[in-house]
Amino acid sequence: MARATTIKEALQRWSTERAGEDPTTAKDIQLQFQWPPIEKMDGTLSTLVECEKLSLSSNMIDKIVGLNGMKNLRILSLGRNYIKTLTGLEVVGETLEELWVSYNLIDKLKGVENLKRLKVLYIGNNSIREWGEFNKLQAVPTLEELLFVGNPLVENIDGVAYQREVLKRLPFLKKLDGEALLADED
16 A cells, blocks of 8 residues: 555645645644545644644544644544544643544543543544443533444443433533433432
């Protein structure tokens, strides 16, 4: 296979497709489905100081790095990659509101506590197996919407029991797996 696309090459391609638009001043940058795929995030991303929404979905990225300087990042889309952990997000912990990491290899939620403003987390179809890991989401009281379906933790649990367990652990949640949540009356 051809050599992987670098972030720098992907940004050059993005700029060319937009008649020379400068990525350092753009608010929305879409680098998903690169061919050959991006394998590594790097410090080039830190030049995207105005970026509010960054998509690197459907590549072959295995680690979250290079987000220093992205002080306006609100939405980060990293679905369909090979990411194993949420480490590397601390640098955007004060601004990130939505994190889309479904269809990865995440089995631990270490680092999620750094996301002080996170409202939406799409982390379905990963490898989270234990309620102990799930409980780390309690450190994010701003979380309103969670997509968690497809994780081994919920494979063998009845839907009603699953929803009850989630609400018991995350009473502030408003939406689970695309469905609005109604708190129990009792």
